[in-house]
Amino acid sequence: MTATQTVAEALELSPVESHLHPEGSFNVEDHAVPSGLEEIWRFTPLKRLRGLHQDTPLDGDDFKVEVDAADGVTAVSVPAADSARGASGYVPVDRVSARAWEAAQSVFEVTIPANAVIDEPTTIRLHGEGLEKAAAGHLLVRAGQFSKAVVVVDYDGSATWAENIEVVLEDGAQLTFVTIQDWNDDSVHVVTQHARVGRDAELRHIAVSLGGDVVRASTSADYLGTGGSVEMLGVYFADAGQHIEHRLFVDHTAPRTKSNVEYKGALQGKDAHTVWIGNVLIRKEAEGILTYESNDNLVLTDGAKADSVPNLEIETGDIEGAGHASTTGRFDDEHLFYLQSRGIEEEEARRLVVHGFFNDIIRRIGVPSLQERLVASIEEELAEHVGRLA
């Protein structure tokens, strides 16, 4: 019996018929080449994926990985065959993910030992050094029982990159997992992440998406035991021509679990496009759960487009709470008037409002060095385009 089967049986879930819960498969052929009409692909500009969703070989090696592991954390590359991949119970849900699974020669494994409490973040930097050859990656982060740690994955440079990320939290583990998409403007990154959250474990998942031509990040989480908690926070900033897509799916598979999803994004410039899909499924077993998801978009200029689709499917009436909210708007003139009436110039007032908009999320990240970097990155984005703010 494989690890995946064991875990699937341990869950003992009743079958659910939901479009939120696609049947996965490791076999690439089980996933047809998408046409763009499919629900899960309809927002994605397939033509710009450089064939990641078709048959482009994923054998490129124009990238560098740098690791800065905190004391006590092991971070090593393991041949795929010898790795523990699949430990999260993840089965590829789309063609890009299945192809990346098949193509990955090795798995980067980050392991936090049980009971270890580690303040210092462990950082993995993936630096792309070429677009021509597409490449595949696989990252597995395992947080042992009652451990506490921070893991940051930092992407930059130029790459065409298909990737699977698995995150496993054993019982009582607390993990802050951060991804930062700081790619050059020509990169394409399609990443599928799945987290399995143990009993009473707490995952804080933080996604920051600033760079790239096309970034499509699909992130799902489910629970192996009661009392687990998932917080997914996201910050994104799309410039002219950029497509940034976040697809979140929280599958409440156990009673008294919690989830809170909050994403905030700003858009500026012609054809800047962001997509946020927030799916939550509350299974029959998942009594007494609490879930909330929200997405706010701030459209800074004409010509940008934000899609925002929250979905909630509830199969039990016995829950503590479930809700969602989505807003997309322009600058609030009253905000600007108030700040300007105190002598603050319009440009500065706009900056303050945008920083404030993101600060709600940033100040909750809890990693000071990262918070500072994000504030600086947003300032840079604003400085670059501030002349066009109108």
Next chain:
Amino acid sequence: MSTLEIKDLHVSVKTEEGDKEILKGVDLTVKSGEVHAIMGPNGSGKSTLAYSIAGHPKYDVTSGSVTLDGVDILSMTVDQRARAGLFLAMQYPVEVPGVSVANFLRTAKTAIDGEAPKLRTWVKDVNEALERVTLDKEFAQRSVNEGFSGGEKKRHEIAQLELLNPKFAVLDETDSGLDIDALRVVSDGVNRYSTQGDRGVLLITHYTRILQYIKPDYVHVFVAGRLAESGGRELADQLEAEGYDKYVKAAAQA
């Protein structure tokens, strides 16, 4: 010594039925050291006067002038007017999520003064200003006006008034919605500001209640978009006894 001079000010707003004139020729001069109370019924245009002076984009000045020491302020942006020395305490202060009071105050002070305040004394100044209006110093870390009660928002406006110390303050119904304790705190703040001697106050109010705490030098009755009568403090007593009826009827017949 400064002068804020409003001459024959006409202001319209856009409505679904076209432009609607709200201010129909306002004449008023406020000098430093003076406290003017403008009193009037709901819908008379008092707030429009306040927002027009501050430069809110919703209000369209169709004719007339507003000058500060002879300099036209109507051609200035909202922030330029503030830097020229005008301050508007708003009836409904705006919530600005994610921007801390501390950051907001420092940015505003820097803009008004043209240089950053000295770090060492500034934190103390802010804490003291908050304390004077009985706001805990932890307010400095909260988002601007977010989750503040009505009274806290008004007291925050007065803390800003004292920190930014403009030449002229326009207070738009700062007293409305305040309980008696908060009203005292707010009035004390305005009095500290005005007793500096070289600052002017334009106090817009619906009720005479606040005039027990702030003693105006001049009282104006504002009805149907213009000043119907001007006088001294005794005019407030008369309004307290008789209400606005006389003026509203006269305006309707005009």
